[in-house]
Amino acid sequence: MTYRKSVFITGASSGIGKSLAFEYAKKKYIIGLTARRDQLLKEIALKCNKLGGEAYAYKLDVTNGENCKKVASEFLKKVNSMDIIIANAGISGDDGIYDSNSKKINNILNTNIIGVTNSLMPFIPTLKKQGDGTLVCLSSVAGFFPIPYRGGYSSSKVAIRMIFDAWRPILNKYNIKMITICPGFIDTPIIKGPAENFPMVPVDKAAIKFFRIIKRGNGTYVYPWYYRIIIFLMLIIPNKLINFILKRMFSRRER
Template sequence: MFATAWVTGASSGIGRATALRLAAQGVRVAASARSEAKLAELALEAERLGGSIATYPLDVTDLDACRTTVRRIEAGVGPVDLALFVAGTDAPMGGADYSAETAARVMAVNYQGTANCLDAVLPVLRERRHGRIGVTASVAGYRGFPGFAAYSPSKAALIALCESLHGDLRRDGIRLSVINPWFVRTPLSEGARSPVPFAITPERAAREIVRGLQRDCFEILVPPEIAGQLKAGRALPDAVYLPLSRVLGAVRSAWP
């Protein structure tokens, strides 16, 4: 099990649920997100469950702030042996409303924000030649989803990043996992005009993620029975996949 974990995107959804699950298992958790108020609520909830979470407000798009946060965590909580990067954002975008500004904003958080966190934590893990990193991508990164023209590319980039780094980091004693979830029930999804099929709770996602990290899986499918089927879509020829993708476009169109 892990001793000290740094979790980004911890104010809601998967990040929040996973931070609480780790804290309940006795892990010293350092939680980061932009909202100080939500982080304070998270710390109180962890205390109620018998755990402990230290909060470190952070905008992951700020590289210097990421580096400073790691130094503060190492000094105040302990040597990080698990870094779990969950912070992310989304914005519906397709051909009709394509915007370079929207694409850049989503990429800045989802991809560059993760790259910043990696830059901040890798030196301490490499020096100790020990540690685990979990990067949250998405099944939407397997192939382009209609209506996800900002989100899907950012998650595809994270999958490729993890595949590129895995071998080098393993030689340095660092284990890297890419986490690919299906849709998770959040306040946003609860406002959808129609329900997303097989959407899972953040608590279910957290359980699958922690189990996958403990088993040293490179790819963690969340949940495996749904995400695994979508992964198979990577092998479909374009003539088959592109018409099928319209179904996924209907899921996006149901979003508020």
């Protein structure tokens, strides 16, 4: 029997997660695919198997911690060793600032922060015991600057980056690599409305790059590279000026 490495991907029914699944399938990995839309997952699993992978599809809502634990333990029974876990599932959207309730923003925070800890933490004891493995989260360049009406999204991406920064020195001692990927605009269904007018990287191209980063990296990676310039400018431009510019940019929406 040939030895296969393993990868577990949340949010594999679409976009970056789906394209990453195909990359790992081409490299003959055992792949755990999870998302809420299980019919889509089954089709993606079939394609992964055709590409040379060994895929298992699990219907999973990452906001449900107990189910995350169950699915993780089911997948662990299928693998020789647990190599890579990618917390990719995420949503974007309006905060609903004027809704007089916190439902919209809380749903984003719950999916993008709690969903990440729910997905990754059931695997950590196994990686620690193995003395090997890689944890990955999909943060965003949106975690480096405030986006009006999208405070939930931006802050969720800061939070997971910070969790990874805090865990990295601890888990590196057990040879567990911690990779935070901060993409700019990638052409996937999450990009809606005016954002669709920004230059976007094709998702398959991004997935090839992310595959390489995950193979070699241990740190925070911004992609494409030119967003690093914007991030640097955000650090040196005074907050008052940023606030002024954003007010001007978004003033039409308030009228």
